[in-house]
Amino acid sequence: MTETLPISVTVNGTEYRYEVEPRLLLVHYIRDILNLTGTHVGCDTSNCGACTVLLDNRSVKSCTLLAVQADGCDVTTIEGLAGEEGLHPVQRGFWEEHGLQCGYCTPGMILSAVQLLQRNPEPTDDEIRSGIEGNLCRCTGYQNIVNAIRWAAERLREAEASQTAKQ
């Protein structure tokens, strides 16, 4: 198959236009064409969640999407989370609470946590565990990841509160 289709995808705020084969998976588009290798391929069977990115603000497994399905969409990868003020609170949480060991699952785990905290800013530990049900970690035993997400949830709520207080 040599036929290609033009697609336009905005990744981490930058619009990219490429001609791609219709069979190309989104994760390979991100890694091999855009050279954003923070998004990992773990299982390639939609189980492990290492390839999780946000597509129009919804967490998806980029190994189970064709790049052409993302045409016209906004994608956020791990490279797009940190801002001018430094690491995203979820990234800082993983740092502070030792939420990673080998780091392979971490980008996907962090994006799932970001999705969870957008939908539920005050999750219980059980809700945190449900929120990362689609992400496998083979090092940590998950407890430090749960701690990291709880830490981030607290920082995000503090930031929200001080923002409200200023207004």
Add this chain to the structure above:
Amino acid sequence: MLEGDEEAKILAGGHSLIPLLKLRLVQPSQLVDIARLPGLSYVREDNGAIAVGAMTTHFDVERSGLLMDALPLLPLTAATIGDVQVRNRGTIGGSLAHADPAADLGAAALALGAEFVAEGPAGRRAIPAQAFFVDVLTTALEPAEVVVEIRFPKPAGRVGADYLKFNHRAIDWAIVGIASWLVFDGDVVSDAAVGLTALGSTPLRATGVEQLLRGQKWSRDLAQAAAQRASDGLDPLSDRHGSAAYRLHLARVLTERSLIAAAARAGQQ
């Protein structure tokens, strides 16, 4: 695009089809992505029924207040599908039209008496759930037909629902799943429907259980007695996840638990 090409496939959320493509288990001549067709994602009341657009994601079904009030079986079932990322992307129409007998929504659609609205070159037609599921991965849809909406009758009365699934790990496919749907008039079960997942080549109804429940005063003893009939007439697969005998045992045990959970949601202990 589908007319005259029986090997073409429709791509909705892609969470059943893309894994099969990657395994080379299906090799369609063309993929027609319908995700961008406008107006296929909604939940609304329509002529005394609840209508759900075919491209409504599992997540949107899970979070729909209208469904949680009127048809709680649907969001409770959707919430058990795969994981967060899968529910963000997978669609109700795609999952049902894919017709995997281990998929959860089929049992709920059967139990709720759903009607599938299909559109094709010959126009629109309605297919009752009982006639929709034909065999493993096979539905009553014609090659050029697409499910555009699934309609559910609105129940009259106090309802209780539960979907109980037994699987290896949280995100796995069901080894057995039970969809329980009870309608109460006081403490009498005025209507009952039980859908079965992964107990045959299509989703099924446990009619023996339903008959025993209907018109009876609710009690746990009633649930226990009715659940004994959950395995009547079934001929499930044996595979590495469980033998047929194990699945039949699970059918009875899970039906009892699921009925009790459904009744509890309607305030019946």
